[in-house]
Amino acid sequence: MTTTESNSNYDNLHTMGTEELLTSMNEEDQSVPLAVARSIDQITPLVEEITESMKQCGRLFYIGAGTSGRLGVVDASEIPPTYGLPQNRVIGIIAGGDRAIRQSVEQAEDDPNQAWEDMKVFGARAGDTVIGIAASGRTPYVLGGLKKANQNGLNTGCIVCNEGSMIAAEATYPVEVVVGPEFVTGSTRMKAGTATKLVLNMISTAVMIKLGHVKGNKMVDMQLSNAKLIDRAIRMLMSEIPVDRSEAEQMIHQYGSVRNAIDHYKA
Structure with missing residues (x-):
């Protein structure tokens, strides 16, 4: 059994009062930044690779399903207004297409061939980088996408929340953030989702700083849209x-x- 699917450290949740539920969830959440800190040595080379790739006009793709895919889409969508990059430099792709951002398209994650087809729509090519996002580390959509990306000369990374996963083995730059059991057993939208969001923030922000889109601590290229x-x-x-x-x-x-x-x- 994977860590993200293992039994919660808490039981009888249905008998807890509201304050006890919230306090217990908060206690669990406090372990997430510590898990991310343990992964900085893995995040560092991925950031450096993306930076060098983007200096050579490479693009960054995120691929994922469900919560993981949505988090990638959110991070990608925030880059143009925050740092002034064109829309097609950081691209978030979710299994099931844009409809899956708002509605569950569960079967979409089981197709190992679709991620590469989705990336081909954007002209994915050697020199680009793709980060596969999957808390479980085994989502077929993501695993298949990374395999095809490797075969076609793209740089590959991943963000997973279990050790020793198939996806981490496929990625050249794996990031494994092991957050442990979820408060609600198997609900990876919780700690795993929070960890993924933190790592995505770190990756994209560090890359944008290294590419010169921040001066001092200011976003000097932000779009003045409001x-x-x-x-x-x-x-x-x-x-x-x-x-x-x-x-x-x-x-x-x-x-x-x-x-x-x-x-x-x-x-």
Whole structure:
């Protein structure tokens, strides 16, 4: 039996009061960052490989099913507005297609050939990187996708929550975050899902920083798509160069990003 399917450390959940349920779940959740910390040595080479690949115009794909697939889609969708990359540089693919983001398409994860077909729609090619996401470490959709990716010269990584899995064995850069039994036995949307989200945050954020999309601690390439982000950009610009708010606002509207405004000021 895999760790993620092993029996919960808690029993008789149906008899617990609300506060006891919440406290017990919180206690379990506190173990997740510690599990992620133990995997940093595995995450590091994956980040470095993705960075070098993307410097050479490679793209990053996430493939997964269910919760794992949804987490990949979320991470990919947040890169363009946060760091200003085009939509097709980080691509999240979920088994069952976009409908599966909102509705369960359970059988979709059992097809070992479909992930590569889904990636081919985006022109997946040698030099790209694909990260297979599967808490169990055995999802056929993900395993088959990584096999095909390896055969076609892509760089491969994975995020799994069990040791010694088939998916980790297939990936060149495996990341194994062993979070232990779930509070509700087998419900990997809980601790495993949280661990996966944390690792995805770490990977994509570290890569974007290393690619130069952060200056100091500021997102200088973020898309200015709403009033909150425009206000943030104005404040960022004022902290970087000696201009008042009115001047900063004018520059942001004129040049379209914090980076461009700074570059034009210093030119």
